[in-house]
Amino acid sequence: MAQTMDKGQGKRRPVDPMRHHRENGWDYKGRAIYHFTLPVEERYPLFGTLEGERAETAFVKLNPFGRRVCQMLCGLAQFYARKGFALKVLAQKVMPDHVHLVIQVLEPLPQSIGAVVRGVKSGCTKVYKEMYGSGENAAGVRGNDEGKAPVHFARIFADRGSIWQQDAAYYHERILHAPGQLRRMIDYVKDNPRRLWLKSHNPELFRLHRQTEASGLSFTSMGNHFFLDWPDKQVVEMSRSATNDEVQERLRMVLAAEHNGTVTYTAAISKGEQLIARTLREQGYPLVVLLNDGFPKEGSAHERFYKPGGVYFEACSKGQLLLLEPTEQAFLDVGIQTTVEETLRHKAEARHYTYTPIPVTSQRYRFVALNEMAKRLAQNME
Numbered sequence: 168m169a170q171t172m173d174k175g176q177g178k179r180r181p182v183d184p185m186r187h188h189r190e191n192g193w194d195y196k197g198r199a200i201y202h203f204t205l206p207v208e209e210r211y212p213l214f215g216t217l218e219g220e221r222a223e224t225a226f227v228k229l230n231p232f233g234r235r236v237c238q239m240l241c242g243l244a245q246f247y248a249r250k251g252f253a254l255k256v257l258a259q260k261v262m263p264d265h266v267h268l269v270i271q272v273l274e275p276l277p278q279s280i281g282a283v284v285r286g287v288k289s290g291c292t293k294v295y296k297e298m299y300g301s302g303e304n305a306a307g308v309r310g311n312d313e314g315k316a317p318v319h320f321a322r323i324f325a326d327r328g329s330i331w332q333q334d335a336a337y338y339h340e341r342i343l344h345a346p347g348q349l350r351r352m353i354d355y356v357k358d359n360p361r362r363l364w365l366k367s368h369n370p371e372l373f374r375l376h377r378q379t380e381a382s383g384l385s386f387t388s389m390g391n392h393f394f395l396d397w398p399d400k401q402v403v404e405m406s407r408s409a410t411n412d413e414v415q416e417r418l419r420m421v422l423a424a425e426h427n428g429t430v431t432y433t434a435a436i437s438k439g440e441q442l443i444a445r446t447l448r449e450q451g452y453p454l455v456v457l458l459n460d461g462f463p464k465e466g467s468a469h470e471r472f473y474k475p476g477g478v479y480f481e482a483c484s485k486g487q488l489l490l491l492e493p494t495e496q497a498f499l500d501v502g503i504q505t506t507v508e509e510t511l512r513h514k515a516e517a518r519h520y521t522y523t524p525i526p527v528t529s530q531r532y533r534f535v536a537l538n539e540m541a542k543r544l545a546q547n548m549e
């Protein structure tokens with residue numbers, strides 16, 4: 168592993184307010200298991216290309232630089248053991264335009280785990296400089312095509328000085344707390360080439376699916392169904408009385424998480440939710456929207472040729488959107504009914520009102536139910 172991997176570890180970085188996805192109060196030196204995602208600047212396929220005639224045989228053909236990065240990751244635990252870091256790499260995958268790492272901290276660290284990730288990033292950038300140079304003309308410094316940096320990316324690098332996506336948070340992390348998370352995350356990392364192949368070759372983004380099953384609920388759906396299996400999810404639910412400052416702060420946090428690979432679930436009911444959903448669509452981020460009544464009825468004249476209109480059409484065509492309309496069975500789900508009642512009762516008590524049950528068919532029940540379904544889906548609950 169390049170000895171420059173720990174470059175800058177002794178420097179104290181200022182606290183950045185954009186690093187909201189870090190968990191407050193969490194000991195980043197202590198024992199834990201983390202999943203890190205490191206995307207290349209502009210998601211450029213810098214490490215190689217996706218190959219394979221079908222999804223099951225899909226693989227990433229690494230170029231010389233990609234192979235060097237893979238070698239560094241394979242030697243990460245040994246490299247940092249010499250510096251007093253007790254680590255174990257449980258899974259790693261170099262994709263064309265990003266890197267996945269699942270790391271277990273075996274013993275308390277001398278520095279935070281962030282020092283390790285920043286070391287990996289600086290080490291990979293150092294190797295890029297060694298192989299291709301650092302100027303705008305780096306694309307022509309080698310004598311064969313395999314040894315050349317892509318012309319477009321060479322210009323990006325000359326301007327940025329780093330191969331990694333510019334991000335105030337430095338990297339994206341997920342701490343694996345819940346039982347079963349580790350196995351799911353390792354499977355997800357290993358399954359990345361297959362998922363990428365399917366996403367690249369999926370022609371059915373506008374097919375209307377009846378009885379889509381997820382988290383024990385059934386939906387009518389259309390769009391990118393891979394979002395249902397995405398490991399990093401967040402729910403956007405905002406009160407109708409939220410102030411503009413509150414909405415803007417929530418939007419900032421949602422965008423930062425999406426920038427690092429999180430998929431957002433929302434019913435887009437309140438003005439704040441609608442603003443956030445609209446901004447995500449406009450900026451091309453993945454989005455799952457739960458609809459109360461969005462699709463034509465089964466068997467109707469419009470069913471066969473239905474397409475979502477306007478901005479939803481554009482988002483679907485790019486694989487950035489999944490639309491879910493719960494079936495009546497989903498609204499009648501016992502668990503959903505229980506959580507809706509608890510939510511409504513809590514709201515009534517907070518306002519010193521007497522709680523009165525409302526029918527399942529009412530608009531209010533259904534709007535609250537959509538948010539509760541989004542939470543269940545985001546938590547992968549059955």
